Amino acid sequence: MSCDDFKILLSAYVDGEVDPKERVEVESHLTACQSCSAELDQLYRLKELFRYLEVKEPALGFRGRLSAKLATARQDLPFWYRIKVWTSEQLPQSLVYAFLWLILIIGGTSIFLKYQPMKPFVNTAQVQSSQLEELYAEDILFEPLHLSNQGEELISFNLEATPFDDLFEEPDSGG
Amino acid sequence: MSENLPDTISEETIIRRCQDGDHQAFNLLVQRYQKLVYNFIYRLAPNWRDVDDLAQEVFIRVYKSISMLKEAKQFKSWLHRIVINLYYDEIRKRRRVKEVDLEDNPKIEAEVLHTASSGNNPIRSLEEKELERVLQKAMNRLSPDYKVAIMLREIQGLSYEEIAQTLKCSVGTVKSRIFRARELLKEELREYLQ
Ligand SMILES: [Zn+2]
Numbered sequence: 001m002s003c004d005d006f007k008i009l010l011s012a013y014v015d016g017e018v019d020p021k022e023r024v025e026v027e028s029h030l031t032a033c034q035s036c037s038a039e040l041d042q043l044y045r046l047k048e049l050f051r052y053l054e055v056k057e058p059a060l061g062f063r064g065r066l067s068a069k070l071a072t073a074r075q076d077l078p079f080w081y082r083i084k085v086w087t088s089e090q091l092p093q094s095l096v097y098a099f100l101w102l103i104l105i106i107g108g109t110s111i112f113l114k115y116q117p118m119k120p121f122v123n124t125a126q127v128q129s130s131q132l133e134e135l136y137a138e139d140i141l142f143e144p145l146h147l148s149n150q151g152e153e154l155i156s157f158n159l160e161a162t163p164f165d166d167l168f169e170e171p172d173s174g175g
Numbered sequence: 176m177s178e179n180l181p182d183t184i185s186e187e188t189i190i191r192r193c194q195d196g197d198h199q200a201f202n203l204l205v206q207r208y209q210k211l212v213y214n215f216i217y218r219l220a221p222n223w224r225d226v227d228d229l230a231q232e233v234f235i236r237v238y239k240s241i242s243m244l245k246e247a248k249q250f251k252s253w254l255h256r257i258v259i260n261l262y263y264d265e266i267r268k269r270r271r272v273k274e275v276d277l278e279d280n281p282k283i284e285a286e287v288l289h290t291a292s293s294g295n296n297p298i299r300s301l302e303e304k305e306l307e308r309v310l311q312k313a314m315n316r317l318s319p320d321y322k323v324a325i326m327l328r329e330i331q332g333l334s335y336e337e338i339a340q341t342l343k344c345s346v347g348t349v350k351s352r353i354f355r356a357r358e359l360l361k362e363e364l365r366e367y368l369q
Contacts (some may be wrong), residue, residue: 011354015328017335042361045368050329052306054299058213058227063205066231070201073235 001025006036014043190247193238201241205234211331212258218330219262219322221311229265233258252340255331259323259341266319306367313363317356324352325360 006029012018013026030037180189180199189207192200213230216223223229236257244253314322327338338349361368 008351008354011357012335012350015335015353017350042368043357046357046360046364047329049306049310049364049367052303053218053310053330054307055210056214056217057210058230062209062213062227062231063202065227066205066234067202069231069235070238073238077239 001029003033003036006033007039010036010040010043014040014047186250187247190241190244190250194242194244196242201238204237208254209234212254215255215258215326215331216262218311218314218326219258220265221315223265223269229261233261236261249340251333252337255327255333255341256343262323263319309364309367310360313360316363317359321352321356321359324349325356328353 006026009018009022009026013023018026030040180192180203184203186207189200189204193204209230212233213226216229216233217226220226233254237254240257244250314326317325323342324338327333327341328335333341335346335349335353339346342349
């Protein structure tokens, strides 16, 4: 490696950003090269200059002025985010979460109850449709409806036209 | 009406609460970072008269987009990226309207440098103040890319990895920008480095 290659490494070296292998290379080069050693001294001195930069602080009232601007900025936020902000301002978070859970449970339950009667009906229909296919094969049942020639239509026609439960009961199980 | 937040609250918790729209948490976030943001903008552009407004604009941008921050751990890089984006936006804007460049007017420069309130060290030697002035002046001459890279390192104290994350570039690029910035600064400050 030439001295120029080492110079990039030296800059990383003063920042402690070299890997162990590079560190060994740099340090062994430094013992042999005066020019790079002088370079390193300069880098450390330059680094030290930054300590003379005072940390500047915003003038008093920074947050007060900011909060006025934030109030305006809030108007640009999407609707859902404004609701979120509003609830977090007005209500304790735990209450908000409890309320959301309640809505979720009530909503879920009502949806479940609404669609519940469909369940056995659909299942039975599936079972029945496979049975129907068997029956078609044997050409025994539903003779008059054969005109439609379409298994699916036939089934949906039957499902819509008849009350749910009693239609698909197994002949034997009803007793 | 969220309960009082203790000062010892972790940054991750603060950020999560900010993402939930908690105002008090956001206030705490501003309190923790206002100096870091203000000082960084000031050092990037000491001659701009509206550093205060720009620092506030940073926090408005943070407020509007913090819900999109995925990893609370990356907040610092993300915050710095917002500052830097704002800085580049402003450079473009000010070039368009051809704002007078104060850089070469020492009288105005000195005046502007005075308007920002200093840290809590009233007794500083003239020599220290002079060193601060010449270093700032040398940095003002760097191109924005070099200036940002060296300042993220030396003023904001970020690691190369964090700088790469902030600037969305490789660690190699960070390394070379910092090296170039230092070469230029050494050239400018030759007499102070003997
Ligand atoms: Zn050498």
